Amino acid sequence: xxxxxxxxxxxxxxxxxxxxxxxxxxxxxxxxxxxxxxxxxxxxxxxxxxxxxxxxxxxxxxxxxxxxxxxxxxxxxxxxxxxxxxxxxxxxxxxxxxxxxxxxxxxxxxxxxxxxxxxxxxxxxxxxxxxxxxxxxxxxxxxxxxxxxxxxxxxxxxxxxxxx
Numbered sequence: 001x002x003x004x005x006x007x008x009x010x011x012x013x014x015x016x017x018x019x020x021x022x023x024x025x026x027x028x029x030x031x032x033x034x035x036x037x038x039x040x041x042x043x044x045x046x047x048x049x050x051x052x053x054x055x056x057x058x059x060x061x062x063x064x065x066x067x068x069x070x071x072x073x074x075x076x077x078x079x080x081x082x083x084x085x086x087x088x089x090x091x092x093x094x095x096x097x098x099x100x101x102x103x104x105x106x107x108x109x110x111x112x113x114x115x116x117x118x119x120x121x122x123x124x125x126x127x128x129x130x131x132x133x134x135x136x137x138x139x140x141x142x143x144x145x146x147x148x149x150x151x152x153x154x155x156x157x158x159x160x161x162x163x164x
Contacts, residue, residue: 004125006137009144010061011121013053014113020045021113024106030099038102042092049147050089054082056143057116064136065120068127074119081112 065071088105
């Protein structure tokens, strides 16, 4: 299903986070010497965009979705994933992720994003009226106004090289 224009800002941010996940997965296993650079980049993504993204979903999208009985358990699951991911971002900030933790983080974030895109957003587009989606989009625009508008560029260490 084509993404409704009111959800596109979140989907764009999802693309940025998925790009990070793909790079981590392709670089795995991350060697000990590169681990700090990867954790720094993960923390920068959180500070620049994902922190505001999570907050916007929790303040705007999740309450709208909870109005529909069919989405309540999905929203609870997504909220629990936000909590788990926040803990991983906090660990990256203080350089406490191992190479295995970093790989698990990338898999968890990627799965979370795909669940939001394929299950939550699709169902919201089916269940909400165009007017409700427009109101959601207006509230999202206000909530996302301070988020970074571009993807964080990889550091030299975290940049994929040919053959990796």
